[in-house]
Amino acid sequence: xxxxxxxxxxxxxxxxxxxxxxxxxxxxxxxxxxxxxxxxxxxxxxxxxxxxxxxxxxxxxxxxxxxxxxxxxxxxxxxxxxxxxxxxxxxxxxxxxxxxxxxxxxxxxxxxxxxxxxxxxxxxxxxxxxxxxxxxxxxxxxxxxxxxxxxxxxxxxxxxxxxxxxxxxxxxxxxxxxxxxxxxxxxxxxxxxxxxxxxxxxxxxxxxxxxxxxxxxxxxxxxxxxxxxxxxxxxxxxxxxxxxxxxxxxxxxxxxxxxxxxxxxxxxxxxxxxxxxxxxxxxxxxxxxxxxxxxxxxxxxxxxxxxxxxxxxxxxxxxxxxxxxxxxxxxxxxxxxxxxxxxxxxxxxxxxxxxxxxxxxxxxxxxxxxxxxxxxxxxxxxxxxxxxxxxxxxxxxxxxxxxxx
Amino acid sequence: xxxxxxxxxxxxxxxxxxxxxxxxxxxxxxxxxxxxxxxxxxxxxxxxxxxxxxxxxxxxxxxxxxxxxxxxxxxxxxxxxxxxxxxxxxxxxxxxxxxxxxxxxxxxxxxxxxxxxxxxxxxxxxxxxxxxxxxxxxxxxxxxxxxxxxxxxxxxxxxxxxxxxxxxxxxxxxxxxxxxxxxxxxxxxxxxxxxxxxxxxxxxxxxxxxxxxxxxxxxxxxxxxxxxxxxxxxxxxxxxxxxxxxxxxxxxxxxxxxxxxxxxxxxxxxxxxxxxxxxxxxxxxxxxxxxxxxxxxxxxxxxxxxxxxxxxxxxxxxxxxxxxxxxxxxxxxxxxxxxxxxxxx
Numbered sequence: 001x002x003x004x005x006x007x008x009x010x011x012x013x014x015x016x017x018x019x020x021x022x023x024x025x026x027x028x029x030x031x032x033x034x035x036x037x038x039x040x041x042x043x044x045x046x047x048x049x050x051x052x053x054x055x056x057x058x059x060x061x062x063x064x065x066x067x068x069x070x071x072x073x074x075x076x077x078x079x080x081x082x083x084x085x086x087x088x089x090x091x092x093x094x095x096x097x098x099x100x101x102x103x104x105x106x107x108x109x110x111x112x113x114x115x116x117x118x119x120x121x122x123x124x125x126x127x128x129x130x131x132x133x134x135x136x137x138x139x140x141x142x143x144x145x146x147x148x149x150x151x152x153x154x155x156x157x158x159x160x161x162x163x164x165x166x167x168x169x170x171x172x173x174x175x176x177x178x179x180x181x182x183x184x185x186x187x188x189x190x191x192x193x194x195x196x197x198x199x200x201x202x203x204x205x206x207x208x209x210x211x212x213x214x215x216x217x218x219x220x221x222x223x224x225x226x227x228x229x230x231x232x233x234x235x236x237x238x239x240x241x242x243x244x245x246x247x248x249x250x251x252x253x254x255x256x257x258x259x260x261x262x263x264x265x266x267x268x269x270x271x272x273x274x275x276x277x278x279x280x281x282x283x284x285x286x287x288x289x290x291x292x293x294x295x296x297x298x299x300x301x302x303x304x305x306x307x308x309x310x311x312x313x314x315x316x317x318x319x320x321x322x323x324x325x326x327x328x329x330x331x332x333x334x335x336x337x338x339x340x341x342x343x344x345x346x347x348x349x350x351x352x353x354x355x356x357x358x359x360x361x362x363x364x365x366x367x368x369x370x371x372x373x374x375x376x377x378x379x380x381x382x383x384x385x386x387x388x389x390x391x392x393x394x395x396x397x398x399x400x401x402x403x404x405x
Numbered sequence: 406x407x408x409x410x411x412x413x414x415x416x417x418x419x420x421x422x423x424x425x426x427x428x429x430x431x432x433x434x435x436x437x438x439x440x441x442x443x444x445x446x447x448x449x450x451x452x453x454x455x456x457x458x459x460x461x462x463x464x465x466x467x468x469x470x471x472x473x474x475x476x477x478x479x480x481x482x483x484x485x486x487x488x489x490x491x492x493x494x495x496x497x498x499x500x501x502x503x504x505x506x507x508x509x510x511x512x513x514x515x516x517x518x519x520x521x522x523x524x525x526x527x528x529x530x531x532x533x534x535x536x537x538x539x540x541x542x543x544x545x546x547x548x549x550x551x552x553x554x555x556x557x558x559x560x561x562x563x564x565x566x567x568x569x570x571x572x573x574x575x576x577x578x579x580x581x582x583x584x585x586x587x588x589x590x591x592x593x594x595x596x597x598x599x600x601x602x603x604x605x606x607x608x609x610x611x612x613x614x615x616x617x618x619x620x621x622x623x624x625x626x627x628x629x630x631x632x633x634x635x636x637x638x639x640x641x642x643x644x645x646x647x648x649x650x651x652x653x654x655x656x657x658x659x660x661x662x663x664x665x666x667x668x669x670x671x672x673x674x675x676x677x678x679x680x681x682x683x684x685x686x687x688x689x690x691x692x693x694x695x696x697x698x699x700x701x702x703x704x705x706x707x708x709x710x711x712x713x714x715x716x717x718x719x720x721x722x723x724x725x726x727x728x729x730x731x732x733x734x735x736x737x738x739x740x741x742x743x744x745x746x747x748x749x750x
Binding site: 049155158159161162163164165166167170171172174175176177179180182334338341342345346358361362364365370371374377378381382384385388389391392393396 | 423431432434571572581590691692706707725726729
């Protein structure tokens with residue numbers, strides 16, 4: 001089979017990634033011009049570690065955004081002649097070069113790695129965001145009020161933390177569990193938290209100023225319900241609702257407005273499992289930060305002013321805890337990426353054809369596959385490692401910068 | 406101190422109880438029972454026959470009664486064949502008492518593995534022993550390397566050595582087992598041919614350098630970074646303490662200060678971290694044993710979960726949770742012992 005050689009492969013990859021280079025160049029120019037005005041983000045470029053972190057993360061974010069342009073083929077497209085083709089092999093029919101070779105099902109590894117980045121970079125940050133909100137909503141009162149609430153919530157958090165992650169996934173992310181109510185109840189509960197936290201945020205702020213309170217509350221509720229409905233409107237959940245004579249809710253959830261962005265039932269399952277596994281960690285951090293901030297003078301001042309506890313927690317404490325929380329969120333996106341990889345590696349949740357990195361590593365790491373066709377396993381492994389490395393470097397330099405202040 | 410340990414033990418037992426209940430609940434979900442019935446009856450069995458099988462073998466009894474039976478707080482009833490009236494065991498490859506007896510986890514009976522067609526007790530000890538050997542070598546490699554990196558980096562905060570080692574340890578935390586396993590196998594087994602890409606021979610023919618290095622390296626890499634980061638932070642903090650400055654001003658050389666004065670106090674925090682690594686290592690064990698085909702506890706867990714082997718999953722879950730809780734307990738008590746500043750009330 002004809003190949004384009006090593007130089008051709010490197011050149012081809014660099015050429016295919018052109019939208020990424022354009023965007024990164026634009027970003028660097030913007031940083032160079034407006035650095036003093038960018039605050040923390042600009043300061044990240046003061047050190048080599050920070051620059052490297054930002055650049056690696058930017059690389060993967062842009063390649064996920066432009067995945068359709070960059071990847072020459074779809075993630076599931078098979079070209080029969082290219083089964084286990086070497087990197088740089090050219091398909092005799094279409095003339096498309098497989099830059100990182102073909103896998104055991106004759107799919108283009110390069111295209112799959114690029115599309116895999118999109119899968120990871122949609123699920124991981126979204127799951128981290130929800131986990132942050134859940135952790136904050138529960139961690140703030142636990143730290144602030146202490147006593148019974150704290151005892152109960154901490155005990156529950158420790159329960160989940162003592163549960164080995166891998167066992168949790170094996171129990172929670174199976175095809176069988178989608179036939180039960182468990183993922184929908186858990187998902188339904190977890191997805192309420194964003195509405196709760198934003199609702200409380202605006203309620204405490206605008207209490208007594210009805211001209212602002214009502215619009216904000218109605219908007220929060222509407223957006224919250226809209227997002228909730230979109231996330232939950234999966235086919236299996238609707239079918240389950242109809243079984244228990246809740247067809248009216250199912251019919252409402254079928255409206256086009258509630259299906260703007262839908263996720264597959266198995267994706268919902270993964271999402272719920274990942275959020276569930278990482279919320280207790282956030283809870284512990286937020287609780288610790290709250291205990292620390294509670295002793296500050298400005299909290300005592302706010303209490304003397306007669307502010308309500310929730311106002312103090314959300315408007316005085318949360319903004320002052322943002323530094324460590326941003327660092328933690330960054331690390332957590334990386335950790336979630338690793339968790340998603342683990343799920344894929346064990347074939348849990350993700351479809352067998354799914355282009356996520358974990359599934360690709362699993363397919364590529366079968367003994368015979370790894371011995372003869374190394375690229376199928378190594379390419380996604382390096383991709384995953386580089387993204388997590390970028391996020392960890394970013395988190396590290398963010399911590400350095402926030403300590404400097 | 407005694408009441409502290411007692412209270413921790415109480416919390417531990419309560420946690421254990423809750424978690425085992427959760428595991429029992431998840432493992433006994435309807436889809437899993439249906440699968441079990443399909444597997445245990447003939448392949449053309451009707452739904453009614455499957456339902457009858459579940460009914461006869463006690464899977465339809467009250468959930469809490471079944472949990473109590475599994476724990477060993479309620480009596481297990483013998484199963485009668487409805488046609489002949491004879492007493493037959495639930496699974497023909499495991500003996501069962503023909504009288505109602507207390508036979509659960511508390512009595513040391515973990516049930517019957519349908520995947521391995523033998524009792525759980527026959528499989529579990531050897532799997533745990535195999536994993537124990539792996540963990541032992543991982544610890545032997547991981548802990549000294551991580552502590553060395555951490556101490557060297559934290560000795561002079563902000564130095565070139567510190568920055569280099571920090572990047573190294575950040576890199577190692579970004580390398581989960583399935584990534585390093587794949588890369589190491591490709592480099593050392595496929596390309597260089599120095600080491601075995603499979604550790605299957607380690608159990609049958611004994612551990613050698615060639616068949617055991619890759620699994621140990623794979624597992625150690627991911628943990629090293631984290632422990633090293635903690636050690637570095639702890640070391641850097643100690644190095645700014647007053648007594649270190651006094652020692653330096655007294656004229657002691659840097660090496661003595663680090664080895665005699667700083668090291669002991671700097672290693673208290675990493676001790677907790679190392680103990681708390683066990684739950685993390687558990688995921689690592691499962692991944693590593695799957696990649697390198699090493700038949701230990703992790704391999705057993707994967708086999709049990711993917712074959713819907715109810716009793717074996719329960720046993721694995723219980724062992725895993727117990728392991729995590731015991732290490733947490735040891736880390737708490739050890740920390741209180743090591744650090745005299747902590748006053749337990």
